[in-house]
Amino acid sequence: MKKALSVALACSMALSLVACGGGSKPTEAPTTAAAGGDTTTEAAADTTTEAAAADSGAELANKDKPLVWFNRQPSSSATGQLDMTALNFNKDTYYVGFDANQGAELQGTMVKDYIEKNIDTIDRNGDGIIGYVLAIGDIGHNDSIARTRGVRKALGTGVEKDGNIDSTPVGTNADGTATVVQDGSIEAGGKTYVVRELASQEMKNSAGATWDAATAGNGIGTWSSSFGDQIDIVVSNNDGMGMSMFNAWSKDNNVPTFGYDANSDAVAAIAEGYGGTISQHADVQAYLTLRVLRNALDGVDINTGIATPDPAGNVLSDDVYVYRADERSYYALNVAVTSDNYQDFMDSTMVYAPVSNQLDASTSPEKAVWLNIYNSADNFLGSTYQPLLQKYDKLLNLKVDYIGGDGQTESNITNRLGNPSQYDAFAINMVKTDNAASYTSLLEQ
Ligand code: BGC
Ligand code: CA
Numbered sequence: 001m002k003k004a005l006s007v008a009l010a011c012s013m014a015l016s017l018v019a020c021g022g023g024s025k026p027t028e029a030p031t032t033a034a035a036g037g038d039t040t041t042e043a044a045a046d047t048t049t050e051a052a053a054a055d056s057g058a059e060l061a062n063k064d065k066p067l068v069w070f071n072r073q074p075s076s077s078a079t080g081q082l083d084m085t086a087l088n089f090n091k092d093t094y095y096v097g098f099d100a101n102q103g104a105e106l107q108g109t110m111v112k113d114y115i116e117k118n119i120d121t122i123d124r125n126g127d128g129i130i131g132y133v134l135a136i137g138d139i140g141h142n143d144s145i146a147r148t149r150g151v152r153k154a155l156g157t158g159v160e161k162d163g164n165i166d167s168t169p170v171g172t173n174a175d176g177t178a179t180v181v182q183d184g185s186i187e188a189g190g191k192t193y194v195v196r197e198l199a200s201q202e203m204k205n206s207a208g209a210t211w212d213a214a215t216a217g218n219g220i221g222t223w224s225s226s227f228g229d230q231i232d233i234v235v236s237n238n239d240g241m242g243m244s245m246f247n248a249w250s251k252d253n254n255v256p257t258f259g260y261d262a263n264s265d266a267v268a269a270i271a272e273g274y275g276g277t278i279s280q281h282a283d284v285q286a287y288l289t290l291r292v293l294r295n296a297l298d299g300v301d302i303n304t305g306i307a308t309p310d311p312a313g314n315v316l317s318d319d320v321y322v323y324r325a326d327e328r329s330y331y332a333l334n335v336a337v338t339s340d341n342y343q344d345f346m347d348s349t350m351v352y353a354p355v356s357n358q359l360d361a362s363t364s365p366e367k368a369v370w371l372n373i374y375n376s377a378d379n380f381l382g383s384t385y386q387p388l389l390q391k392y393d394k395l396l397n398l399k400v401d402y403i404g405g406d407g408q409t410e411s412n413i414t415n416r417l418g419n420p421s422q423y424d425a426f427a428i429n430m431v432k433t434d435n436a437a438s439y440t441s442l443l444e445q
Helices: 002-013 100-117 142-155 213-230 239-250 264-272 282-298 379-395 410-414 436-444
Strands: 067-070 093-098 129-136 184-188 191-202 231-236 274-279 321-324 329-332 335-337 367-373 398-404 425-428
Touching: 067 282, 067 436, 093 100, 093 282, 100 142, 100 184, 100 231, 100 274, 100 335, 129 142, 129 213, 129 239, 142 191, 191 213, 213 231, 213 239, 231 239, 239 264, 239 274, 239 379, 264 274, 264 379, 282 329, 282 367, 282 379, 282 398, 282 425, 367 379, 379 398, 410 436, 425 436
Parallel strands: 067 093, 067 425, 093 329, 129 191, 129 231, 367 398, 367 425
Antiparallel strands: 184 191, 274 335, 321 329
């Protein structure tokens, strides 16, 4: 506090000889070592570029600094309704994610197409029923809900509830009598097959972590011992859980397994029988996550380097993202990754070429960003998203402190946002999508 005041004073005393930065710079090494241990912390102490900051005069209050929510959209975990208060926290607040419904449709269609193409071999026990099991990530997460609905919709197993397909886990449904799903049907090879969701459950571990790969690995053990060769297909809300089930059971039993995220290990597994996955264009999302902060910090049009080229030539075409102004949200578009095209997706941490040009530090000077990953053990965020962020942060001249959470408790993360004044901007990945206020209240203090 005192330090900030004296910096401000020094600024005003220097008259306009040197423009003083709009954001404050860290004055000491950040004390943000991650509890999980496997996150990276880049030191953010650097006062020499302060003078280069072109913003006018007074220091911004934390509540006015650029803020981006990513991967977990502020919303009610019960109804999915967007939390517009959090999305409109200040004029430089955005969400970056991907189009959950478009991706969910793709995932469902990918599974259905696979069944149709492989109809001669898919029904392992020849009973005319195509049985599948489904690993659900987080019953209160919009993306997870959308994927469950997308698969049920494409396979005809969904049941309408309040105008939407019910996404409730079925538990087990050996005989097709469950009420949250129904038996669907597929016509292929001149025959009509029943499609049945034999089982589905949320893969949450006893400590409360969702999307839990280890839980899915155990889950497939239980399912395979009760259903055996009734299981013709394994579907998962993500690759972390999908690969865990593939490695534990489906690979050896030649049962096609479908995930989501296009993590490198899952893409490689397509060569070994993994059925397919969906790229949520993490290379575009990671860029957008930091880019919206960069643009706000530079005081330039928010579309710079997004819809319109920046001076370095970075620009995104509209086939890879959409922006919905009323939701303050950028959504990357998804692409199906199957045996037809997986060779093009082998490295999920490769920056997207059209936005891979280094910004000029004289116009986009170094700024300090606080960023958290809700669960340092999350496969997608850890193996795909964060490595991408760490490439883009350099291209965009941002010094980012990466904070890794335990995936269970919000306070484990918010405790490490103890001194927001050290940062120029914030990027937040909540544990629970209802919890935006736990962060914004810290910025309002
Ligand atoms: C990803 C999941 C991940 C989750 C974390 C989703 O978009 O597909 O793999 O676990 O985000 O919030
Ligand atoms: Ca069968």
